[in-house]
Protein backbone atom coordinates (compact mmCIF):
# COMPACT_ATOMS: atom_id res chain seq x y z
CA UNK A 1 0.00 0.00 0.00
CA UNK A 2 1.25 3.49 -0.86
CA UNK A 3 2.76 5.57 1.95
CA UNK A 4 3.51 9.27 2.36
CA UNK A 5 5.37 11.49 4.80
CA UNK A 6 3.29 14.28 6.32
CA UNK A 7 4.43 16.75 8.97
CA UNK A 8 2.62 19.39 10.99
CA UNK A 9 5.09 22.30 10.91
CA UNK A 10 6.04 24.38 14.00
CA UNK A 11 3.24 26.90 13.30
CA UNK A 12 0.65 24.12 13.17
CA UNK A 13 1.90 22.63 16.44
CA UNK A 14 1.91 26.03 18.19
CA UNK A 15 -1.59 26.74 16.90
CA UNK A 16 -2.89 23.44 18.31
CA UNK A 17 -3.75 22.04 14.89
CA UNK A 18 -2.25 18.54 15.31
CA UNK A 19 -5.60 17.03 16.24
CA UNK A 20 -7.49 18.82 13.48
CA UNK A 21 -4.99 17.69 10.85
CA UNK A 22 -4.77 14.08 12.07
CA UNK A 23 -8.56 14.00 12.17
CA UNK A 24 -8.88 15.04 8.52
CA UNK A 25 -6.67 12.19 7.31
CA UNK A 26 -8.37 9.71 9.68
CA UNK A 27 -11.84 10.68 8.50
CA UNK A 28 -10.73 10.44 4.88
CA UNK A 29 -9.95 6.78 5.47
CA UNK A 30 -6.17 6.82 5.47
CA UNK A 31 -4.23 4.83 8.05
CA UNK A 32 -1.59 6.21 10.42
CA UNK A 33 1.43 3.88 10.53
CA UNK A 34 4.02 6.12 12.21
CA UNK A 35 4.07 9.37 14.21
CA UNK A 36 6.25 11.36 16.57
CA UNK A 37 6.60 14.84 18.05
CA UNK A 38 10.19 15.97 17.47
CA UNK A 39 12.53 18.91 17.21
CA UNK A 40 14.31 18.79 13.83
CA UNK A 41 18.10 19.17 14.00
CA UNK A 42 19.50 21.76 11.53
CA UNK A 43 21.35 19.10 9.48
CA UNK A 44 18.14 17.08 9.00
CA UNK A 45 16.23 20.23 7.99
CA UNK A 46 18.90 21.09 5.39
CA UNK A 47 18.80 17.53 4.04
CA UNK A 48 15.00 17.36 3.99
CA UNK A 49 14.75 20.65 2.06
CA UNK A 50 17.90 19.98 -0.01
CA UNK A 51 16.06 20.54 -3.32
CA UNK A 52 15.58 24.19 -2.26
CA UNK A 53 19.14 24.93 -1.12
CA UNK A 54 19.81 27.44 -3.92
CA UNK A 55 16.53 29.30 -3.36
CA UNK A 56 16.63 32.72 -1.64
CA UNK A 57 14.27 31.54 1.10
CA UNK A 58 16.30 28.44 2.04
CA UNK A 59 17.81 29.97 5.19
CA UNK A 60 14.44 31.19 6.45
CA UNK A 61 12.87 27.83 5.64
CA UNK A 62 15.45 25.93 7.68
CA UNK A 63 15.19 28.46 10.55
CA UNK A 64 11.41 28.13 10.54
CA UNK A 65 11.20 24.35 10.41
CA UNK A 66 13.69 24.11 13.29
CA UNK A 67 12.03 26.89 15.34
CA UNK A 68 9.85 24.54 17.40
CA UNK A 69 8.59 20.97 17.52
CA UNK A 70 6.98 19.34 14.51
CA UNK A 71 4.63 16.35 14.35
CA UNK A 72 6.07 13.88 11.83
CA UNK A 73 3.79 11.19 10.43
CA UNK A 74 3.58 8.38 7.92
CA UNK A 75 0.15 7.70 6.40
CA UNK A 76 -0.87 4.82 4.19
CA UNK A 77 -3.64 4.33 1.65
CA UNK A 78 -4.48 4.07 -2.01
CA UNK A 79 -3.18 7.17 -3.86
CA UNK A 80 -2.34 8.76 -0.47
CA UNK A 81 0.58 10.85 -1.84
CA UNK A 82 -1.45 12.83 -4.37
CA UNK A 83 -4.65 12.89 -2.29
CA UNK A 84 -2.83 14.26 0.76
CA UNK A 85 -1.34 17.03 -1.43
CA UNK A 86 -4.87 17.92 -2.54
CA UNK A 87 -6.07 17.93 1.07
CA UNK A 88 -3.15 20.22 2.02
CA UNK A 89 -3.87 22.77 -0.72
CA UNK A 90 -1.54 25.03 -2.69
CA UNK A 91 1.91 25.86 -1.28
CA UNK A 92 0.92 29.51 -0.83
CA UNK A 93 -2.14 29.69 1.44
CA UNK A 94 -3.38 32.71 -0.48
CA UNK A 95 -3.90 30.39 -3.47
CA UNK A 96 -5.16 27.42 -1.44
CA UNK A 97 -8.88 26.86 -1.75
CA UNK A 98 -11.18 26.78 1.24
CA UNK A 99 -11.62 23.27 2.52
CA UNK A 100 -7.92 22.48 2.25
CA UNK A 101 -5.66 22.60 5.30
CA UNK A 102 -3.61 25.55 4.05
CA UNK A 103 -6.73 27.25 2.69
CA UNK A 104 -8.53 26.96 6.00
CA UNK A 105 -5.68 27.71 8.43
CA UNK A 106 -2.76 29.44 6.67
CA UNK A 107 -2.16 33.03 5.56
CA UNK A 108 1.44 33.35 4.27
CA UNK A 109 3.70 30.98 2.31
CA UNK A 110 6.40 30.95 4.98
CA UNK A 111 3.94 29.63 7.58
CA UNK A 112 1.82 27.11 5.69
CA UNK A 113 1.07 24.61 8.48
CA UNK A 114 1.90 21.28 6.86
CA UNK A 115 4.45 19.44 4.73
CA UNK A 116 3.61 16.50 2.47
CA UNK A 117 5.72 14.43 0.08
CA UNK A 118 5.11 15.36 -3.56
CA UNK A 119 5.99 12.05 -5.32
CA UNK A 120 6.68 8.38 -4.62
CA UNK A 121 10.43 9.13 -4.73
CA UNK A 122 10.21 11.97 -2.20
CA UNK A 123 7.89 9.93 0.05
CA UNK A 124 10.43 7.11 0.21
CA UNK A 125 13.29 9.55 0.77
CA UNK A 126 11.50 11.55 3.49
CA UNK A 127 10.17 8.49 5.35
CA UNK A 128 13.75 7.20 5.34
CA UNK A 129 15.08 10.51 6.68
CA UNK A 130 12.56 10.92 9.50
CA UNK A 131 11.88 7.32 10.51
CA UNK A 132 15.31 5.83 9.83
CA UNK A 133 15.63 2.43 11.45
CA UNK A 134 12.48 2.91 13.51
CA UNK A 135 10.09 0.65 11.67
CA UNK A 136 6.53 1.61 10.91
CA UNK A 137 3.54 -0.03 12.59
CA UNK A 138 1.72 -2.34 10.22
CA UNK A 139 -1.71 -3.34 11.52
CA UNK A 140 -5.01 -4.54 10.17
CA UNK A 141 -8.18 -2.45 10.41
CA UNK A 142 -11.62 -4.01 9.97
CA UNK A 143 -12.87 -0.65 8.69
CA UNK A 144 -10.75 -1.10 5.55
CA UNK A 145 -13.48 -3.47 4.35
CA UNK A 146 -15.76 -0.40 4.26
CA UNK A 147 -13.21 1.91 2.62
CA UNK A 148 -11.89 -0.45 -0.09
Ligand code: DAT
Pocket residue numbers: 052057061090091109110112114115116118
Ligand atom coordinates in the same frame (compact mmCIF):
# COMPACT_ATOMS: atom_id res chain seq x y z
P1 DAT B 1 5.39 22.40 -0.78
O1 DAT B 1 5.60 22.56 0.69
O2 DAT B 1 3.96 22.71 -1.18
O3 DAT B 1 5.87 21.08 -1.31
P2 DAT B 1 7.79 23.56 -1.95
O4 DAT B 1 8.40 22.20 -1.85
O5 DAT B 1 7.86 24.26 -3.25
O6 DAT B 1 6.25 23.54 -1.50
O7 DAT B 1 8.46 24.54 -0.87
C1 DAT B 1 8.78 24.04 0.41
C2 DAT B 1 8.43 25.07 1.43
O8 DAT B 1 9.23 26.25 1.23
C3 DAT B 1 6.99 25.59 1.35
O9 DAT B 1 6.09 24.75 2.05
C4 DAT B 1 7.09 26.94 1.95
C5 DAT B 1 8.48 27.41 1.55
N1 DAT B 1 8.41 28.26 0.35
C6 DAT B 1 8.13 27.86 -0.90
N2 DAT B 1 8.17 28.91 -1.76
C7 DAT B 1 8.48 29.99 -1.01
C8 DAT B 1 8.66 31.37 -1.29
N3 DAT B 1 8.53 31.85 -2.53
N4 DAT B 1 8.96 32.19 -0.25
C9 DAT B 1 9.09 31.71 1.00
N5 DAT B 1 8.94 30.42 1.33
C10 DAT B 1 8.63 29.58 0.34
Ligand code: MG
Pocket residue numbers: 116118
Ligand atom coordinates in the same frame (compact mmCIF):
# COMPACT_ATOMS: atom_id res chain seq x y z
MG1 MG C 1 7.76 20.29 -1.46
